[in-house]
Amino acid sequence: MEKLNSVYEPQAVESRLYSWWRDAGYFQPAPGEQPTYTVVLPPPNVTGRLHMGHALTATIEDTLVRWRRMCGEAALWLPGTDHAGISTQVMVERQLVKEGTSREQVGREEFIRRAWEWTREHGGIIDRQHEALGASLDWSRYRFTLDPVSSRAVREAFVRLYEDGLVYRAFRLINWDWASQTALSDLEVEHRESDGSLWHLAYPVEGSDDVLVVATTRPETMLGDTAVAVHPDDPRYRHLIGRRVILPLTGRKVPIVGDPILVDMNFGTGAVKVTPAHDFNDFEVGKRHDLDLVVVIDKRGKLNENAPERFRGLSVAEAREAVVAALAEAGALIKVEPHKLNLGYSQRTGVVCEPLPSDQWFVRTKPLAEPTIEAVRSGRTKILPEHREGDYFRWMENIHDWCISRQLWWGHRIPAWHCSACGKITVGREDPTACAHCGSTAIEQDHDVLDTWFSSGLWPLTCLGWPDKSADLQRFYPTGLMETGWDILFFWVARMMMFGMYFGGDVPFRTVFLHSMVLGEDGRKMSKMRGNVVDPMELIEKYGADSLRFYLSTMAGQDQGIVFSRARVEGYRNFCNKLWNAARFALMNLEDFGPEELAAYRAQVIEKADVGPLAIADRWILARALETAIAVDDLFSQYRLDLAAHTVYQFVWYELCDWYLELAKSNLREGAPPADRRATQGTLATVFDLVMRVLHPIVPFITEEIWQRLPRPADAPASLMLAPFPRPRTRDGEKVLELDGPVQRVGAILAEEGTLRAREDMTALVELTTAARSLKAEFKLPPAKRVEVLVRSEDPEIRARVARLHPLVVHLAKLQQLRLMEPHEAAPKEAATEVVRGAEVILPLAGLVDFAAERARLSKDLEKARKEADGLTAKLQNPGFRGKAPADVIARGEARLVELKGDLERLQATLTRLGG
Known part of the structure; x- marks a missing residue:
């Protein structure tokens, strides 16, 4: 079994794994009859670079796509870029100005050539940045809004709308941008x-x-x-x-x-x-x-x-x-x-x-909007968060005709020809040679191009090959999800709904999930002028893609502005390091535990739901891992990536790493009974396998790197991204997990009497250990100092549990001994007490504490805390301060005051214990 490096280095792992996934074709949907799940990436500007909004979008979509892929669906995530009509034209015009010329001087044909040259030179940067983030996009189906497939689709859409009387030319007042003309x-x-x-x-x-x-x-x-x-x-x-x-x-x-x-x-x-x-x-x-x-x-x-x-x-x-x-x-x-x-x-x-009057092209939107309103009302397309549906209805019910012509040269040129002989217009799928009305050859194509949102409104269709009835269109349309920022609900989502239903015959997506805007650390919209822009690539290079993805996942459920926090990205880098070190510990203790041993463990414990051979900690962690997997699957299905990330974080950090791994050491040590060692090894391998599967959609790189080294059956998938997600099913009335290998009888395992007892024992173990540790910390005793701790309870069941857990509490809390007091035995006079459910945990203080010195220290700490609390209270009650201070400063002050009040209560209680 290949060992993990002593330190996790994302830069050495991420690009290697991504290249392997991509080259192996794992991002492409598998052929077959399985259900499909399609997502189209909102196309960024072809000359764009990854910003935090892009990173949030890609993280959410990739997490959901990876999850669905692991759930056995033919998951297709479609990439592409937008030609960005105004933005690209502005960039090329600036370049021409530097050369001392202009677009009018070089002419339309030369300008278009320059624009394509600019696109080839500067395009593609954001695609490589999406790769660095780990986006499992099917690059073999890449689309560009000006490529031949898209161009044909745009022309067909315009002509069909014109033929149906939904596109027209009129002299109206329009919004004129004099800077971009x-x-x-x-x-x-x-x-x-x-x-x-x-x-x-x-x-x-x-x-x-x-x-x-x-x-x-x-x-x-x-x-x-x-x-x-x-x-x-x-x-x-x-x-x-x-x-x-x-x-x-x-x-x-x-x-x-x-x-x-x-x-x-x-x-x-x-x-x-x-x-x-x-x-x-x-x-x-x-x-x-x-x-x-x-x-x-x-x-x-x-x-x-x-x-x-x-x-x-x-x-x-x-x-x-x-x-x-x-x-x-x-x-x-x-x-x-x-x-x-x-x-x-x-x-x-x-x-x-x-506002200027002008001849422009318009789309008559009311006939297009009405079916989309009904589609959302009837639930054919669901908008999340649900309150955004109200925004959608208000806009669509009061929609104005859409001005689609732009006085630019870069874009889809309007396929309409004006006749100077009869003054009429010819619109065609092919370039005409004469006027369709009078036959004159004195015709000239309209100089305008179409609004960029016209071509991007067709995006779900063109990505799948429309207007041809391609195999992809028939298999993957309608798409499953449109995930994007709430701020383009009307710009883009509404237009895709109108075009999708009109041209595709069905809603373009079943669910619209709208995320919020990522704000700078100062709580304001990111802007280069404000200097609060955060570059995702800089964060990836410093902390790794997984750390940034985990952070963004925890923020994905918010419907308000997301205030960026670099400190939290660093915090999730620490989580990745903790996971890596935990995996190193597990793998070092699984070197003699291979596929055969794993198969034997699964056959007894997993397939038969027989937890009898397992220790208390093993039963507990297996049950909690199964429950966590089920909870995360349910939260993913609700688009609550934030709660899913929080759930698995809590399990890994606190339950798996802080408690179980420490308890597992006794059965993994040299000289432990072989049966006990094998049972703990099987639990360790099974739990880590579950954790990697559950975490993989959020943090794909580190989980793949670890999973590749875990013991697993010979017929297991080559990549974790192809491994089944631990998704619960009901079989013969019983809840099971259908993973590779034996069916995991999760319902039976969780309901087994030994599991239930183990969970109660672990709850008591955590409480007893935490109480003993807290008492030692309260009096500044070193954590490793061996002391005697007493437990008093008259409940026979609790006394039996304490006796059963005695060696584990002594080990975890580093005690000299844990003594169960007799029912009517008096507690020592000089002692500190913590109350847990049904029991008192008592620390005798005689010989451990200099009472006079401790009372002096506590009095000093109490006075210092009281002075800080009084000063902070006065400041927060000052109207002048509250009127001028930023909201985050006030919030931090209020949070600190709550902490101080807790400190004052704790210090006073401890001082009272010592007679102060």
């Missing part, structure tokens, strides 16, 4: 509240001395006003409807219209300026009242030729300042009030978007 959909605009102003402007009423005072948050757009709206029921203005006002600065005369939809009589002055070209609400007013459309802001975000000459070429911010000054000079500025603004920012470039 493209239209955006509503979802790509992030609305943020900021401080602004409300300007009150006086518009003279034509042919009278009256003025209408309008209130606006954008005075620069008044240059493009084409009406003033009032409420038709407002007695202040009803008589003015149908007349005209004269715009200050331009002299243009515009009508006063009555509009009950736009105007709130109680807001501002009750009169609203109408700029249809630069406000979404005003655009609708313009359509209702047939108003002119005067565009005064161009696509560069500057004022154009429709504005008075003195304002042309100014940016929006510059124009606002200049227009306000000019209005004040003209006497048209009545007053300015502070006002909260809700501004729309481009998620891609961060600039404030401009």
Whole structure:
């Protein structure tokens, strides 16, 4: 049996094991009739690098995929990347600027060539980083949203939607990102509240001395006003409807219209300026009242030729300042009030978007959304956490048509050709040579490309070969799980639902599991500008992939922001080291325990549920290992990776390592009875096998490395990732675990009388040992100091148990002796006592403690703790401190105060025992 190195070195293990798994084809689903489980990886940007959100996604998905694979399902995890239309175009344009040129100068064909060159040079980095994390993706089925398969699917989807009347071209107001020079959909605009102003402007009423005072948050757009709206029921203005006002600065005369939809009589002055070209609400007013459309802001975000000459070429911010000054000079500025603004920012470039009128392509979404709403309501697709379903319904029930055209060159070019002869549009699956309406050859392809979310909305379909009826599509669609961040529920999940049902004929996934955002250690969104970004690769290099994965698994159940903690990653590195050292101890004691001995143990203990040959500790740890395996399987099925990780952590660290391994030493020592040694060796091998299987989905590398060295049957799978997960089944009315080898009769083992008694004995053993250790620690006695401890109880059953456990307590607590007191024997006068269930554990103090010195020490500690508690209480009760201190500082202070109160009670109780 090959030994483990003395120290676990992730760097020496992880890349070697990953290459073996990948090259052996273990990531590919097995052929056959077994149930399928499919997950598509949310495609990261092709030029992206792994960040903590990616790492969380990959950890959750890989854990679930590995678990399902071990459960015997044909698990398929599909990788790929997104061409990232805006992001990639921005990167290539920056490169061109450095070369002293631009995309317009090099032309579209050369620009596309450069973009592909950039993609080949910078793409693939994140794929290698996913490998470093241990992601068991089927790389043989890799997709890219601009590859031939995806491109064909995107074109088919567009054409089919167009033929069905669900894609159309229209002149509408859209969100314009002047920095990247493209239209955006509503979802790509992030609305943020900021401080602004409300300007009150006086518009003279034509042919009278009256003025209408309008209130606006954008005075620069008044240059493009084409009406003033009032409420038709407002007695202040009803008589003015149908007349005209004269715009200050331009002299243009515009009508006063009555509009009950736009105007709130109680807001501002009750009169609203109408700029249809630069406000979404005003655009609708313009359509209702047939108003002119005067565009005064161009696509560069500057004022154009429709504005008075003195304002042309100014940016929006510059124009606002200049227009306000000019209005004040003209006497048209009545007053300015502070006002909260809700501004729309481009998620891609961060600039404030401009509403601009434009010819764009749209998807009619309501007919697509309705079936998906029903699918979620009926449970065909389940959204977790469940309260996110409400968000989904609110969005889908109020969905707007989707602007899908982008004024970019990198992406899927819209397959539509405009005819200069008849003005009509030809859309086709193949490039046409003539207009389908008039036959003219004077046709030109639309210059725009499709929104990146259009192609990624087809992702579950294109990953499986749609529009062809491929074998993969028929076997693996619908997929089992879509796991992603809650923040793209509408961007991506909703669009996949619409396209999946429309084109695939069924929901694209059975479950949507939404995780939360990983925040920086300061509790804020990670940002390079804030300097709080954490690089997962740096953590993997320092602590190993398993440590990072374990940490992320423990955070996977939170629905709020996940505040990153480097200290906790380090803590799980310590867990991996503890597991490694425990495995080294086990393997050193299993060198003479091979497949034959393991088969004999399993045949008697596991297959027949005969725990008779096992010691108390062996029965207990076997039962707890089986229970832990069952609990983890159940928690995985509920997507509670956090609780699963916590459950197995507690078992391994405290029960297996801290208690069982110490107890097992007596039966493993040289000279122990051979039957006892074999029984403990069998338990040790079985429990470690169970632990490796249960932990493998979360921490695949270290578990594989250990499992490869454990004794196992000759016909066992070559890799742990192919070994059966300890998943409970019911057979003939009995709960069993169907692993390789004999069926584990877990129900019978857990219900066996000897197991039940052993568990009660172990509970008592832990309590007695802990009490004895605590008493020694309370009086600063060295842990190794051998002392006498007394136990007093009048319960015959408890007395019998203490007598039975006597040698184990003496060994674990390092006692001189453990003496069971007679029922009516008086306790020593100078003694300390801990009460456990049904018994008192007593430490005689005579000869062990200098009472005067101990009382002085305790009094000093008590005063120090009291002073700290008083100071902390005063600080936490200070409104000034609570109003300014960060929430995490207050939380730490409150937690420390709870600790101090416990210390004060303990110190006072101990001092009282010593007569202080």
